[in-house]
Amino acid sequence: MIGRLEERDPDEHHRVATPLELFVDLASVIAIAAAAAGLHHALAEAHYLEGLLVFLITFFAIWIAWLNYTWFASAFDDDSVSFKLATFVFLSGSLVMAAGVTEFTHSRLIRVMVIGYVIMRLAMAYLWFSAAKGSARYRATCLRYGWSILAVQVYWVVLGLFLWEWAPPMLVLFAVGAVLELIIPFWSERAGMTPWHRHHIIERYGLLTIIVLGETLLSTSFALRETFDAGEVDVALIRLAASAAIITFAMWWVYFTREDSVQGREPWRIFTWGYGHIPIFAGAAAVGAGVAAAIDMQTHHAHAPLAAGHWAIAIAVAVYLVGLTIAREAFNLTGANRFILLAGALLSLATPLLPWPMESLATLMVATAAIRTILAKNDPKVVASFA
Known part of the structure; x- marks a missing residue:
């Protein structure tokens, strides 16, 4: 059952980061630290180009998930049980992705990282649909976010779980997926900018x-x-x-x-x-x-x-x-x-x-x-x- 989240006042006084948001930051940094550790070892072993590519791929996945959650929470975090539970699912995905970053760094297998990423993004799709249900004013924007996030996750599942191999064509396909993720906010916000603070x-x-x-x-x-x-x-x-x-x-x-x-x-x-x-x-x-x-x-x-x-x-x-x-x-x-x-x-x-x-x-x-x-x-x- 989808919850109902209401928008927050973008001019609210004394708005600060919540303990839950700081918890999300901590989980994200665990994944970033894993990506940085991979780059560290690649540099030490003189695998410069390959190490850089792995770092950029892993860092982008971590960053885009953190970005969408952060802007969403600024606009729709109503401190409800529904929001907190969805955030815990998001956090769980972040931990899975952190484990996948280590696997990807050593063996170039991206499956675990994709699973973790998809868990995070499905949690975000749920949150956007919840906001669409609770906020008539931003319903169109929220629905655009929710459906487009789901559509791109289908792309990642097919690419990461069924097609992936460490080869130039796959890197091009990853770049296509990255561009699609970056386009989502542009397209969604055209229906009305969310009330972030x-x-x-x-x-x-x-x-x-x-x-x-x-x-x-x-x-x-x-x-x-x-x-x-x-x-x-x-x-x-x-x-x-x-x-x-x-x-x-x-x-x-x-x-x-x-x-x-x-x-x-x-x-x-x-x-x-x-x-x-x-x-x-x-x-x-x-x-x-x-x-x-x-x-x-x-x-x-x-x-x-x-x-x-x-x-x-x-x-x-x-x-x-x-x-x-x-x-x-x-x-x-x-x-x-x-x-x-x-x-x-x-x-x-x-x-x-x-x-x-x-x-x-x-x-x-x-x-x-x-x-x-x-x-x-x-x-x-x-x-x-x-x-």
Whole structure:
């Protein structure tokens, strides 16, 4: 029996993330950590291209499921038993998918991951149908979401359970499925934009960013542990850990700025901001994987050279900064200020060529964050937003 969910007020005061939403974030990060671990081991074994493709596939599946739940909850989470039970089903699917990520990473079999993903998406279809039943105003939008999600799941079941093999044609078919998933919100919201809460959504994205950045700090702690366990001071490892920590702090600094990251409710602006976080989240997760791989390389537990770790971290940082430029800077700042982070991204790609790659990247990130803060403080758009 389908429940009945009512819409929430998009201008509700003091709207914050709920404990249940944080629970969903935790489950999602377990899957993201599994994907990052796969990338870490691929880098260490010098399987660069294959490891990147596996990471992108797994990360996309995790991200698109989290995205749809997050925006739905912002608009229709009425704290009912029906909503909570459907969320628990969603969480169960996330755990199955996390287990499938590990299998996919090692054997390229995608069946378990697809099963977990489909469980999550069926839970979302149920939630959208429940919202359609309880909200006459947004019924058409909710029905579009529900039926289109079900249709695409048929595609994934056929592809993942009956056709899948690790070959270029299957990768193309996966890309087709990914495009279909991205189209669903565009098509559905054309029937009427759901009543999501702006400050709540900003907080939700920020919380996931913090958790993903925490993966890099975890890798940094591993570097320090390697030093202490060895019984002697490994200066090179300490330098790597210190640089990684500073880079992570600077990544946090450039994300959490004084102005709201998304302003207004125009569909084109919202979709740019929402989808623009794909490289932000993926880049942040990849930095952690790169740091973990660099530790293996530094301690001679990898087949790849240390330079590969430096390149992986620099590229991941660049992707992160480009994502921020697309999602926020191009809209919130004016003139040359819009390209401060883009300039930092381009310069970061040169740091692996320098004598002190990690230290150079850490210095560059701190400088980028400081310059962005100083210039944005007096930017006309930022000043106007606080007027």
